[in-house]
């Protein structure tokens with residue numbers, strides 16, 4: 295054992311001893327609270343006849359207060375129990391003053407902070423504390439950080455990384471000027487977990503800048519596959535919850551997630567970071583709420599399936615038209631047109647008392663954005679008030695009724711459904727609207743909501759949200775962003791990857807999103823961490839991207855296996871599944887192009903006695919083991935091993951197919967097998983490159 299190891303082992307033991315000591319003290323206080331609560335309850339029961347109302351309230355309040363204090367203490371206890379297993383993952387020594395004049399202080403960084411209550415000394419700093427940014431941003435040498443009191447400069451004189459498990463120091467890495475990040479390599483080589491992992495110990499510098507950006511009102515992150523976008527977005531939430539703990543709580547945050555499986559997959563990260571889980575909603579659920587559940591519509595997954603299963607040029611044209619930024623302007627123009635023709639003002643009189651036409655027109659215009667009935671009611675109310683004011687006359691019931699009818703006659707009533715349909719006639723493109731089987735196409739849902747917002751206003755059920763996080767941003771159109779912008783005028787973190795669109799006919803580029811939300815330029819993440827270097831090279835041959843820098847973590851090259859018959863392909867898949875079961879890996883995904891293909895594959899596996907789980911649009915949770923799913927559902931997820939079961943020319947031939955194949959391959963962390971029956975897809979790299 296070298297001297298650094300000895301030093302750190304002693305330090306770790308001392309820290310663990312203090313954690314134990316603090317735990318004992320908390321336990322003692324918790325016991326005392328429990329006893330006090332019981333004593334007060336007994337007293338309340340025994341003396342209930344002698345106590346008056348006020349006294350009873352006072353005792354109940356004492357009980358409630360003790361219970362609440364007990365809860366706070368219990369949270370601290372949970373934190374300490376977690377820290378006991380791994381109190382920290384890093385250390386740096388920092389001497390304040392530009393010349394490093396002060397003596398260097400050793401700062402230990404962990405998932406939570408730990409302050410010894412007896413000595414008042416902070417033995418572990420939370421990774422989100424201002425000073426902890428030094429750990430992520432600097433190597434040995436001059437360093438500075440932003441403290442609440444202003445910038446603090448100094449010298450970083452030492453930096454160490456640790457892995458502590460179950461209170462044991464497993465390894466220590468002394469990092470000097472030039473770090474080849476062994477800890478990061480180690481982390482990335484591990485097998486997958488039940489869900490997304492936290493990355494606090496190895497956050498990279500460019501990622502740290504995004505996580506700690508407390509200023510940005512709207513932050514758009516365009517990151518290549520596996521660049522850590524989702525991880526960073528969640529760590530950013532944890533950071534903001536820490537930084538703004540007095541004004542921001544987990545109830546104030548909402549994540550728009552593509553499906554339930556993804557939501558479940560990421561659900562672990564915030565609790566692991568000591569924060570509560572935040573709310574999550576899918577676009578379809580949000581749409582249903584906003585439309586008052588009055589419309590039946592296709593889901594995004596159904597739209598994508600339709601796109602993959604039939605080559606319908608008219609359907610694509612409808613999607614493309616509604617996904618363009620121009621369409622938003624067209625809806626706005628249509629709203630103006632409707633508005634200009636929505637009211638034919640006339641004079642109204644009762645006896646010699648009259649209300650002029652201009653008064654009606656003005657009042658009508660003033661109440662733009664109200665639903666029709668409410669708008670009419672407002673005009674009637676104003677006219678009645680006016681008569682009262684000028685003629686000192688109160689309308690009789692039948693006169694009020696006739697006024698109401700007159701106003702209704704002036705206004706042109708049109709339902710939202712009619713208005714939406716007529717919009718396409720007004721645009722001279724009636725062919726762009728085609729509901730199927732009484733259901734709206736998915737491409738119509740958000741334009742309809744936007745129109746409703748403009749014409750009637752919308753009761754926003756989620757106006758309390760203070761931070762909105764949107765993942766897979768490329769899959770939403772400018773109209774969807776316009777709706778989100780109106781609904782959530784709060785801070786936003788928006789992330790995605792233009793190369794991973796599962797529906798290029800209704801996708802948005804980061805620049806379009808920037809314009810739709812009037813946001814600053816997107817930040818880019820170009821380093822890819824998930825897949826081995828070999829897998830990433832293979833994926834890049836499918837969808838080239840000059841900006842993408844794969845991490846140099848080497849593994850086995852992807853295999854392209856050509857089979858002549860379907861039975862041969864099936865046998866190979868079964869062999870791969872068996873091989874996986876015997877390996878140390880935890881997850882294997884068979885990623886098909888369409889749900890039908892996935893269903894068929896799953897059936898075949900089951901018939902052959904291989905246990906696998908099928909994911910579809912209705913699936914609720916993520917799990918490890920053998921999974922069969924589509925590229926659409928696999929988006930955002932990752933697996934130790936991936937099999938693409940049918941990469942033939944017949945299956946993958948269009949630009950959309952290219953994206954799907956890219957998404958499928960970039961889900962693999964350690965091993966990728968691509969099976970081809972017949973002629974290979976033209977997107978696959980030539981054999982030599984594989």
Ligand SMILES: Nc1ncnc2c1ncn2[C@@H]1O[C@H](COP(=O)(O)OP(=O)(O)OP(=O)(O)O)[C@@H](O)[C@H]1O
Pocket residue numbers: 478481482491493496497498501517518519520521522523524525526790791794823824929930931932960
């Ligand atoms: N700094 C880091 N330290 C350790 N692991 C990291 C780091 N950054 C990213 N990773 C790992 O890389 C993988 C990809 O991360 P994540 O899923 O957040 O990326 P993404 O950009 O959202 O991917 P995609 O768009 O392909 O779904 C995860 O396993 C994550 O833990």
